Amino acid sequence: MRIALLLAILLVSTPFFSQSDDEKQIKLIYDHALTNGKAYDWLNYLSNQIGGRLSGSVQAQQAVDYTKGQLDSLGLDRVWLQPVMVPKWVRGTPEFAYIETKPGLTTNVPICALGGSVATPDGGLKASIIEVKGIEDLEKLGEEKIAGKIVFYNRPMDATQISTFAAYSGCVDQRYSGAAEAGKYGALGVIVRSMNLRLDDYPHTGSMSYGDTPVSNRIPAAAISTKGAELLSTTLTLNPDIKFHFRQSCKQYEDVESYNVIGEIRGSTYPNEVMIVGGHLDSWDLGDGSHDDGAGCVQSMDVLRLLKETGYKPKRTLRVVLFMNEENGLRGGNKYAEVARRKNEKHVFALESDSGGFTPRGFSFNCSEENLKQVQSWKSLFEPYLIHMFVKGFSGADIRPLMDQDLVLAGLRPDSQRYFDHHHAENDTFEHVNKRELELGAATMASLVYLMDKYGTIPSKKIKG
Structure with missing residues (x-):
């Protein structure tokens, strides 16, 4: 009787997440990102071999082909292209x-x-x-x-x-x-x-x-x-x-066909619950779009690779989505949400990186108070990596069309002080992205995705924009 009582007390007093296991997994993610990261190499190719990727351009299509090929090489359960009509404006x-x-x-x-x-x-x-x-x-x-x-x-x-x-x-x-x-x-x-x-x-x-x-x-x-x-x-x-x-x-032409690039790891326990991480593959044409938003794309790709190569088996279906046409139309984000609704897919979490490849500071969330409190309870896990921001706020333009579903939206928040030195300008180029900062961002995103997948979200009646 006394042993049963002690066990009951231990169960009640145990946190809803296992601190030691989570610390180990998150350290494994960071260690792997910082010693065996792929994001910087992928960005090097996108930026220096392809360049600016304006919607409807040859370079945008080259980026679609390249990223799909890289996702194919990761051994994901499924990789596909989602067609979307985009505007074609030429400078x-x-x-x-x-x-x-x-x-x-x-x-x-x-x-x-x-x-x-x-x-x-x-x-x-x-x-x-x-x-x-x-x-x-x-x-x-x-x-x-x-x-x-x-x-x-x-x-x-x-x-x-x-x-x-x-x-x-x-x-x-x-x-x-x-x-x-x-x-x-x-x-x-x-x-x-x-x-x-x-x-x-x-x-x-x-x-x-x-x-x-x-x-x-x-x-x-x-x-x-x-x-x-x-x-x-x-x-x-x-x-x-x-x-x-x-x-x-400059001249505006008729719309042309392009694609969202999507890769997926099927969930082991709740395969019908979908979690996505992504950025936008298109960019403006003056620079090579390294910060906006090549960085977000390669970080998102690396999230799935980091989880897979550190041996984590996701409970829920994880997707990386590289959206097309965020810059001048948001057609990719709208198309993804439209298809998700048509297929009655249940999305529970979406994370976007579209604020540059600078040092990560944390996340902003569009979610219920209950979900925000759960995320904030994980703060101590991120403190060793100098991540401190867990606040309500804007998540991302491409995932915003999913808001009519009952889910948590999040945006990676890097240090923003240098971002607008490069935003939409000729100097948004590869040499202005720091390898370590980029990899820290990928690891931070992967850690949040890991925790959201492991513990799930708290359903709410409605998420307000």
Whole structure:
């Protein structure tokens, strides 16, 4: 009787996870990632042998073929391609721009067309320019002061925001909707300050939308580097009568077929419960997309390899999904969610890496309070690896369409201070990714996937966005 009582007390007092077993498995994952990682080699090929992977491009298809081949080589239970129609926008010849202070006196400035923009006339566009700090300024100025001019959006990212993603969110509307809004007041074109916290000569592209603006009324839109924006603003202050000239030859084509790349390890106990980890395979074309989001793709691929090679047998079905077309359409994420719903698949967890390959700090979660508390109870397991962030927040654009299911969404959160130095710019290249930081991110993701699979999620009635 006394022995039975002692056993009962031990069972009640035992944590719902085995600390020692979990510590051993997580250390095994980190050790394997840091001594036998594959993510850096995969990224080297994606970046240096293929390069920028704009949706609908030859390079995007090469990336599909390459990553599928690498997943095939890992001995997963299943690897397949999921067809998805994507937009095809082509940049064309390099863009060119200058500030004209008086006839014949010009200063060249770095620009790049925004993704989805129309071209300028063949000879370029030259007009007077008017500076605003945001879309809200347009209504104050009115058509009388805007018509026939180029609108220059010059609201910088807020340097006081410690979260650089919050700073980005605070001014990205001028890039995305600036042309559509300025066109309503008769503007001829728009120039947008790059989303970048430092001063440099790299213009940063990114998606923009014309909304329901008829094609015939669409105006060209380009980003100017932060140093170029400072020069333009100062010059305007000294001489409001300057002209701005820019030329770009981008073009939108008909949609083309591309693919999400998917690999799967079948669950041993609950095969009908699906957990996914992923990033987006497409990138912008100025650099080679190493941070955005080659890093997230190779980390996600390595998650399945690390779990498999450390001998872990998942209870639930684990999938790596390399989404196509996050940058200018989100077609891959929407297609994956659509197919999952059609097949009545039960997804219980989704993790996305799309914040660069920098040192991992933790995760943000879109989930119930009960699931967040469970995750936070694992903090001590991650502390030896300097992972401390387990907070509510945005998970990822590609997994967001799955939100109508009862599941936990998570996003890897690396240190973000350098991310927007490279985001959507020519210097988003392989040499700016640190091998050890990349591998730490892959190990951190694999550790969370391991714990979520081992202990499962706590079902809730509804997850709010």
